[in-house]
Amino acid sequence: MDLNGVGFLGAIIVGGVAGWLAERFMRSNMGLLMNIILGIVGAALLNFLLGVLGxxxxxxxxxxxxxxxxxxxxxxxxxxxxxx
Structure with missing residues (x-):
């Protein structure tokens, strides 16, 4: 998984914040763990897809x-x- 230069701990923290912001923006009701997972997986997946597209x-x-x-x-x- 490409952590985009933030490190593992940084990815967890920033992923959690990104997931929380997405939860608020999308008006979804998920827990803290799911926020962290969605933020990290979302960032890794989108970074991969953008990389494939150049x-x-x-x-x-x-x-x-x-x-x-x-x-x-x-x-x-x-x-x-x-x-x-």
Whole structure:
């Protein structure tokens, strides 16, 4: 998993914040652990997809937060679509 230069602990913290922000933005009701998972997985997945498309996002905490937020929002939307 590419942590985009933030390290493992940074990925957990920033992933949790990104997941929490996505939860608030998408008006979803999930727990802290799910927020962390969605933020980290969302960031890793979106970074991978952008890399496949040839789009470089850069490194750092802010970039990881933004990519994690967008990725977590996408995962929340997919989970909602699957549940219906």
């Amino acid at each position: 789009i470089y996002t850069g490194t750092g905490l802010l970039v990881y937060l933004i990519v994690g937020f967008v990725g977590a929002c996408i995962l929340i939307a997919l989970a909602r679509a699957i549940r219906r």
